[in-house]
Amino acid sequence: VEIWECLISVSLENPFAESEAIVMEAMSMSGSLDRMSGAVGGRLPLKTISSLVDQDLVSLSLDGSVEVCKDAEQAIQDDGLVEFLRYSESSKVKAVVVRDLLTGRFHDLGVLEEEGKGHKGPVLNPEAQKSSRSQMDLDSVNVAELIRPVAGRVAHELGSSSKTVLSSSRLLKVTSRSTEASVIYRWHRRQDGISLPTPLQESSLARRILEEGAVPELSAQADEDETKREWPASAELTSLESIDVASKMIRRVERGHAKVSKKHLRELVVNAANSLDELAEALVTEDGIGRARGASVVVGTEFEQWRAVQDVLKSAKSSCVLLSAFTWKGFSDDAASRINESLPEGCELLLLSGEPDRINEPEFARRTEEYGRALSDNGAPDNVRVEYTRRACHAKFAISDTGAVWLGSCNLLSAAPGSWVLES
Numbered sequence: 068v069e070i071w072e073c074l075i076s077v078s079l080e081n082p083f084a085e086s087e088a089i090v091m092e093a094m095s096m097s098g099s100l101d102r103m104s105g106a107v108g109g110r111l112p113l114k115t116i117s118s119l120v121d122q123d124l125v126s127l128s129l130d131g132s133v134e135v136c137k138d139a140e141q142a143i144q145d146d147g148l149v150e151f152l153r154y155s156e157s158s159k160v161k162a163v164v165v166r167d168l169l170t171g172r173f174h175d176l177g178v179l180e181e182e183g184k185g186h187k188g189p190v191l192n193p194e195a196q197k198s199s200r201s202q203m204d205l206d207s208v209n210v211a212e213l214i215r216p217v218a219g220r221v222a223h224e225l226g227s228s229s230k231t232v233l234s235s236s237r238l239l240k241v242t243s244r245s246t247e248a249s250v251i252y253r254w255h256r257r258q259d260g261i262s263l264p265t266p267l268q269e270s271s272l273a274r275r276i277l278e279e280g281a282v283p284e285l286s287a288q289a290d291e292d293e294t295k296r297e298w299p300a301s302a303e304l305t306s307l308e309s310i311d312v313a314s315k316m317i318r319r320v321e322r323g324h325a326k327v328s329k330k331h332l333r334e335l336v337v338n339a340a341n342s343l344d345e346l347a348e349a350l351v352t353e354d355g356i357g358r359a360r361g362a363s364v365v366v367g368t369e370f371e372q373w374r375a376v377q378d379v380l381k382s383a384k385s386s387c388v389l390l391s392a393f394t395w396k397g398f399s400d401d402a403a404s405r406i407n408e409s410l411p412e413g414c415e416l417l418l419l420s421g422e423p424d425r426i427n428e429p430e431f432a433r434r435t436e437e438y439g440r441a442l443s444d445n446g447a448p449d450n451v452r453v454e455y456t457r458r459a460c461h462a463k464f465a466i467s468d469t470g471a472v473w474l475g476s477c478n479l480l481s482a483a484p485g486s487w488v489l490e491s
């Protein structure tokens with residue numbers, strides 16, 4: 068860290084700026100005290116005149132002539148005399164702050180009080196990440212940030228406010244010297260198994276180091292209790308990739324966004340068709356046994372789709388999820404009945420609403436809450452939760468913790484019972 072000893076100029080707000088401006092303009096126009104005295108009936112504002120003289124804004128000669136300083140004359144011509152006088156009075160103060168070379172932030176001297184001796188544990192000596200004062204252009208220093216740690220003390224000393232000190236300070240001079248600061252952290256383990264560093268003694272330096280990630284070793288840490296495995300891509304994914312590449316290239320050619328030969332397009336289509344044949348073969352081989360056997364296509368109304376979803380719910384042991392793009396509380400009685408029929412006792416069910424048009428419907432959150440209350444009123448179990456997805460989503464699926472999955476086009480939480488709309 069560096070200790071900066073600074074000389075600061077603070078322009079204080081003048082509460083008498085308006086009255087002084089009136090007197091100064093009168094003096095400038097009259098040119099002498101005699102003419103000004105005659106204009107005001109012989110009663111000169113001597114206290115205000117004395118204040119202006121003390122501030123070197125006005126000078127008086129022995130013959131009574133008046134001379135206004137050049138800056139004030141310019142302010143009169145620019146019609147900005149009041150603002151000029153409001154901040155014409157300035158005071159010089161000394162301020163001592165600490166600048167850490169990890170974040171470049173400024174702190175009060177209190178951050179140097181913590182002692183690192185006698186504490187057990189690894190000691191880190193991170194290298195400086197910011198330039199030292201000798202390498203800095205002082206014109207680039209944000210004076211408000213520099214003086215912020217001691218703004219309260221300076222304001223009290225000048226009889227002003229911290230806001231005024233922060234907004235009207237200028238750096239006149241600075242000297243610095245290098246030293247070291249110790250910050251002690253301890254590891255706090257949360258219930259979720261993540262360990263976070265926390266300062267043993269709270270300070271702005273300790274907080275800034277963590278907030279800005281200045282020391283990588285002080286990042287949050289989690290126990291490596293997961294087993295990581297990798298599998299080759301399944302035949303389904305390989306087939307989907309081939310179909311996706313072929314369909315996108317055909318669309319690009321049709322729209323004039325790409326120029327390729329017909330031979331290349333035929334090759335892409337043939338590859339996609341071959342990948343489907345390979346997929347069909349892979350699903351019935353020994354490696355893929357069981358996957359094709361358990362898959363089925365369901366085409367029908369919401370009634371048939373609900374029956375398929377109920378099979379997924381029945382397969383759950385402890386938890387399952389059902390995602391629908393929309394909800395409609397008017398049909399919640401039918402949904403509650405089907406959930407009661409199929410959800411195993413003690414099994415948790417999370418109902419999610421994707422609300423894909425949430426940008427145009429700010430009431431989507433309230434609508435989701437109302438649907439949850441309607442489900443409960445219609446007898447849905449207590450272990451059924453209703454929430455909306457973090458992001459807009461148009462997907463529809465159900466999945467249980469045993470791996471059973473339903474993927475479909477039907478919004479089950481908003482589908483009308485008895486509808487004749489075909490879904491798949």
